[in-house]
Amino acid sequence: MRTRLLLTSLFAAFAFSPLCYGGEIPATARTFLSGHCIDCHGSVEPEAGLNLTAIDANLADEKTLAKWIAIHDRVQAGEMPPEESTQPVESERRQFLNSLKQPLATADEKSSEVMLRRLNRREYEYTVCDLFSIDVDVKDMLPEDGSSHGFTTVGESLSISTEQMEAYLAAADVIFDATIGPPKPPTSQLRTDLLTDNVPSYLKDKKIRIMDDGIVMFNRNQAAGKFSDLSTKQPGLYRVKIRAKAFQSDRPLSVSVHVGDVITNRRGKHLVGYFDVHPGDDWTIIEFTDRFDRYDAFEVKPYGTSLGYKSDANTTTIPGVKVGETEIEGPLNPVWPPxxxxxxxxxxxxxxxxxxxxxxxxxxxxxxxxxxxxxxxxxxxxxxxxxxxxxxxxxxxxxxxxxxxxxxxxxxxxxLEEPSEGELSDVALASRLSYMLWRSLPDEELLALAEQNRLGEPQVLRDQVERMLADKKAERFVTDFTGQWLELYEIDFTEPDGSLYPEYDELLRMSMLEETHRFFEKILTENLSVSNFIDSDWLIINERLATLYDIDGVESVELREVKLPSDSLRGGLLTQASILKVTANGTNTSPVLRGTWVLERIVGKPAPPPPSNVAAVEPDTRGAKTLRELLAKHRDDPSCARCHDAIDPPGFALESFDVIGGYRDWYRSLTSGDRVKATYGPAGVKRVAYRKGLDVDPTGELKGRGRFSDIRQFKELLMQDPDQITHCLIEKLLVFGTGRELSFSDRDEVDRLVAAVRADGNGLRTLLHHVTQSEVFQSP
Known part of the structure; x- marks a missing residue:
């Protein structure tokens, strides 16, 4: 007791002495901390290294200000004083927070610096393509952009280097040459051929069926679909027409089409898309326009069929894809000059x-x-x-x-030129708005309104946002914002282990991404509630995703809206395959990684980084222990428990879903457990190599809200506070759109926006309008 009185006396006399530190911290704040925090943070070895008897009170110092903001936030979140300590009455806590709020906001606003924001790689490419009416891929010529707060639009992470300037010079050459075009018009040509003339001799025996009007392929890796005789002799844009139909099938089948060096694959190839072909007498016409380099060709492969090693294509009765006459025309350049x-x-x-x-x-x-x-x-x-x-x-x-x-x-x-203080000019606002929604430069209408100083008028700005969202260029916003907010651009960072997840393939990957893009787009277009991001009673999926999700009645590669039964575990972002894929590695899942992702991307309350002296928790790849058991031991350390109490629950709730988004009751293992009697592949002819590992436990407790037994109940607990997703989305959109980190002085405006969006129905489109009309968006 005597020690506490002594420390309290020193704390009051020294740490907050107006004579020493200018008296920037109010007396009410000093009294609160003296009474409730000095026991833990006034000793020789203070908790978390925070010694309140030595902390500076000069808020003009950046590090000192950060410490005081952290103190404010810990008290506001109820984390300080800790649960085991005597708690202050609510009025006392509120008085403490209110007394700190204004001094911290004022100091934060004075210390904030506006950094010029460089166009990132995607913005650069979109801009030159729109400006010069060209189609060039120059973003990959430029170095990778830095990322801050999850986005590559933040000025502080977009530096300029010598290497970058050299890359800009090289990119400018490509841009100019593409704009001017070739020196003279190329000669268009029409090539038509029957596939029977292109079939390699080694495939004519039992591997494919040759017919008078085409060939029938039964295997997804069928090399007969590589049309080497139709390769291009000069680069350019080509139009391709393929005639195909489902063979020996009463339902549509699917094919993939790739363009590039499909013969040797040394120069690579790219996916054009997946297409449905229908049964019957009529051909399904697959027509597309794509860019071909010199000596490029295209290939067609069936999807979802398999002949079998010993089967004969001439006698088999399984479904296949029949491909007939094809045409390729180009290079296409109908207008000269371009x-x-x-x-x-x-x-x-x-x-x-x-x-x-x-x-x-x-x-x-x-x-x-x-x-x-x-x-x-x-x-x-x-x-x-x-x-x-x-x-x-x-x-x-x-x-x-x-x-x-x-x-x-x-x-x-x-x-992007913006003032260092005050308000954005209408011209600067036009660029900020355009680079947010179109990822490119403003058009003539937007600039004309800006030059008339009318863009800042609320109704004019609202009308422009609606016009821009209706433009096809707004698809870039959907792709780029979700790519960064949800980390969808990391979809290929890891490749699922083929032995553990043999069902993962190109079509599934493509469908994963498209599902999330279309899901976001529907919520935005129809102004649906942002709570749909936590849970929804509908999905936008195709047959490939429906198979993964165990949903019946969905056919075709085309995505469509599907109503979910009331007891479904799916719905919302958390159970979408793309999210589950980017929050896992190629072998296993981690509740820590997934929990951290949920806190950062959905709840908007990032967990602090772990102490440098604490080792990462890794799962036992032999399956001897679950990560849950390892985390339980990890939480024995009180300094770890504080963060993991928030991180682990969402991670545990998502344990029912594997690396590629499939539901599971048990973990897959390659080394231990019973053998699994299951097959995979287009026709289910290959036996899986994995074994049945330990059972999954998706239960947990969300602090302050209750326990959950699965992801369904976890989402219900999250929905008790729908404002958290609104708050998170507002913050993410503001960082994405303004190119800067939000600071303490922005918090009141963000809170005001949350309340305004809630009052207006909580729709995503409404939220976007409030964001673009906000003081934060229209300020440097």
Whole structure:
């Protein structure tokens, strides 16, 4: 008792002395901490290394401010004082928080710095493609972007390096050449051939069935679908038409189509898509347009069928895919000059043009590149670069290229210009809005409103958001925001072990991503409640996902909305295969990884990083112990228990789902357990290699809300506080859209937005409108 009185006295006299530290912490806060926190945080070895008898009270210091914000948040969350200690009355706690709130917000606002935000790789590519009306892949020429708070749009993580500038120079060459186009129009050609002429001789015996009007393939890896005789002789855009039908089947079958070096696969290939082909007398026409490089070809493979090693294609009765006549036409370039060239040159003949024509082009293009008016001195500087080239008797087109190349590498293009304080100008707001919803530069209508200083008017801004969401370019927002918010871009970070998860394939991967994109898109388009992200009574799936989810009655590769039964475990984001895939590795799942993901991405309350001296908890790959058992021992350490009490429950709830999103009652093992009598593959002809491991335990307790026995009950507990997903989404959208971390001084505005969205029905589209109308979005 005497020790406590002494420490309390020292704490009050020294740590908060106005004479020493300027008196920035109110007296009520000093009294609260002296009475409730000094026992643990005033000793020689204070808890968590926080010694309140030595903490500075000068909030102008960044580290000191961070400590005080952490103290505020721990008290607000009820984590301090700890449960075993005597708790302050609620009015006392509230008074403490209110007394700290304003000083912390003021200090935070004064210390906040606005960092110029560079266009990230995707924004760069979208911008040049939209600006010059071209289709080029230049993002992969640029170095990987840094990430902060889960997003690659945050200014503090988007630095510039020498390597990056060299990459921009190389990308500018590609952009200009694609814009100008080839020197003369290519000659279009039409190639038509029957597949029977393309069948390799080694496949003609028993592997495929050759018929008068085509061939029938029964195996998903059937090499007969590689049309080497139809390979392209020059790069360009080609139109392909394939005639196919389901053979010996009373229901549609599916095929995949790839384009590229399908013969040797040395240069790689890419997926065009999966298509349904129907039974009957009529052919199903698969038609697509894609870019081919020189000597590229395409291949068609059946999906969901398998002939069997000893079967004969000429006598088998199993379903197959019949492919008939194919056509390939190209390179396609029906208009000369190309749209991109005509748009840039605007009637100027390069063989007769002068430097004044370059000036005319730059006067038109630079304001688009800079997303604002270009000054005469800026235009003159770029014209000067072109003049230097022309003075050396080089072609006029080279002079234009040098000037545009310099503009594409300029800070005015690469960075979004925003003021360091005050409010955004309408022109800056136009860029911020456009790069949020279109991931690209603002169009003429948006800039015109900005130049009239009308974009900041609430109704005008609302109308523009609606117009932009209706545009096809808004698909980029859906893909890019979900790709970063939900970490869908990490879908290929690990590859499921083929022995443990032999059913994982390309179609499943593609379907996973498309399900989540379409799910988000539907909630946004129809302004459904954001609570659907936690739980929904509908899914958007195809046959491949329905098989994984054990849902009957869904056929075809096309995704469609499916109503879920009331007792289904599925619904919402947490049980979607894409989410379950990105929160696991290729072999096993971890409640820690999945729990951390839920806290960060759905609940919006990230767990602090583990202490550096605590080893990570890894599952026993031999199946001897479950990770739950290992985590129970891990929580014996009080410093670990505090975080794991929040992290582990959502991870345990998701243990009923494996690495690829399938439901499970037990873990798969390769080394121990009973053998599993199951097959897999298109026709279920291969026996699985995994064994039945230990049983899954998806039970747990969500602190302060109750126990759950499975993911269904866990989602019900989450739904007790629907504001948490609203709050999380608002924060994520603001970071994504503004390109900066939210700070303590933004919290009141975020809380106001949560209340406003709730009052307006909690719809996602409504939420987006509130975000774009907010003070945070319209400020630097």
């Amino acid at each position: 749209e991109s060239r005509a748009k840039l040159l605007d009637g100027i003949d390069p063989t007769k043009a002068t430097v004044s024509d370059i000036e005319r082009i730059l006067t038109r293009v630079l304001p688009q590149l800079f997303r604002r008016d270009a000054t005469q001195s800026e235009i003159a500087a770029y014209v000067g670069l072109a003049n230097e080239v022309l003075a050396k008797k080089r072609p006029w087109i080279d002079g234009l290229k040098v000037s545009l190349k310099a503009a594409l590498c300029s800070p005015e293009f690469l960075f």
